[in-house]
Amino acid sequence: MSNERQRNIQVHRPVIYGSHARLLTDAEKELAPPGHTHRWTVFFTSATSPPPSAAASSSSDPILEDIDYLPGGADDLSYLVKKVTFRLHETYSNPSRVCDKPPFKVTETGWGEFTVQIRLQFVQESGEKPMNFAHTIKLHHWGPPIEAPLESSTAPPTEDKMGEGTPVKAEVETPAPPTAIETTPKPEEQTQTQSQSQTPGAATGESNPTPGEPTSTSTPAPASASEPMLSQPISVASKYPVHAWQYDELVFSDPPLSFLNILNANPATPLPPRNRRPRNQREEHEIRTGKKSKKTAAPQPSESRQATPAQTIGVPGELGSADVPLEFSAEMEKAEWNRINDARLHIVSEMDRWREKLIAMEKECAKLKEEMKAP
Numbered sequence: 001m002s003n004e005r006q007r008n009i010q011v012h013r014p015v016i017y018g019s020h021a022r023l024l025t026d027a028e029k030e031l032a033p034p035g036h037t038h039r040w041t042v043f044f045t046s047a048t049s050p051p052p053s054a055a056a057s058s059s060s061d062p063i064l065e066d067i068d069y070l071p072g073g074a075d076d077l078s079y080l081v082k083k084v085t086f087r088l089h090e091t092y093s094n095p096s097r098v099c100d101k102p103p104f105k106v107t108e109t110g111w112g113e114f115t116v117q118i119r120l121q122f123v124q125e126s127g128e129k130p131m132n133f134a135h136t137i138k139l140h141h142w143g144p145p146i147e148a149p150l151e152s153s154t155a156p157p158t159e160d161k162m163g164e165g166t167p168v169k170a171e172v173e174t175p176a177p178p179t180a181i182e183t184t185p186k187p188e189e190q191t192q193t194q195s196q197s198q199t200p201g202a203a204t205g206e207s208n209p210t211p212g213e214p215t216s217t218s219t220p221a222p223a224s225a226s227e228p229m230l231s232q233p234i235s236v237a238s239k240y241p242v243h244a245w246q247y248d249e250l251v252f253s254d255p256p257l258s259f260l261n262i263l264n265a266n267p268a269t270p271l272p273p274r275n276r277r278p279r280n281q282r283e284e285h286e287i288r289t290g291k292k293s294k295k296t297a298a299p300q301p302s303e304s305r306q307a308t309p310a311q312t313i314g315v316p317g318e319l320g321s322a323d324v325p326l327e328f329s330a331e332m333e334k335a336e337w338n339r340i341n342d343a344r345l346h347i348v349s350e351m352d353r354w355r356e357k358l359i360a361m362e363k364e365c366a367k368l369k370e371e372m373k374a375p
Helices: 026-031 257-265 281-289 330-373
Strands: 010-023 038-046 081-087 096-099 104-110 115-122 131-136 242-253
Touching: 010 131, 010 257, 038 115, 081 104, 096 104, 131 242
Parallel strands: none
Antiparallel strands: 010 038, 010 242, 038 104, 081 096, 081 115, 115 131
């Protein structure tokens, strides 16, 4: 029968999901509701990015994309995805946005950060139950800045709740053509009940433990509201959008024959061997300005969380928004696999060490018991 499951078979499809945000241009502000400061897009798509749109130049530098570039999207996922539902904050009109064909994305304007619920429904032939993801939209840069912050140009700290904090009003230095903006509630009409949840770094998924990159390629997130989270200098950070996305894989185990035939007929586009675009906005900044940016290393887990004037701290050991990759490549996948394998070997080594210690202590305990029984 065509619906008979094929045992001992697993099919993987790499995907990425997340958000992209930037400050509104002057033209977009005129169309947006009062108080809105950012344009954002939440998306779900295939992991491989199509080749750069610009013609290859003689330069060895990666090709730069426009400010609204979204990673991934080389494959049309409609052969396996029936529809994607994005559940926005309740204060938006029609908060449940359904996309029944690619691109699976929603673009809106706003001023606060909140968590979007993403519900994935597969085609009938798959026999799979819906899958749920969650992603927190990031509007503000976090982590080590591209350039050292200036006392007079740092943006005021923002709160994590929709109804609190003051929107950052900064001039945009990279105008983009105006686009149609859907009407959303004014900030004063929004509730204060929606709080921001932490977005895992490229290594922890929100539906699955993140890519331990592949689960370790998700995007890092700022610390909780109780911990220091400074913005990058407005003069620099406002020029670049905020990328917050992560890599994951859809895994179909023992698929029905009819669905397996569909998957085999639509193989995933291989990841490029290496990045064809700047690796991140830090490298993009170097290419655009022709100078090396001041790279501030992310704090290690053992380091203090206290922020210094030259460094912004998010989650210890994680990189900032300027270090989120702009494209996922086989080189990154291999690096993440190596990191996961190293962690596995370290865990096995630690287990062996503690096992030996336990055996030694058990022997000592048995010896003491024998001595206590002796007359």
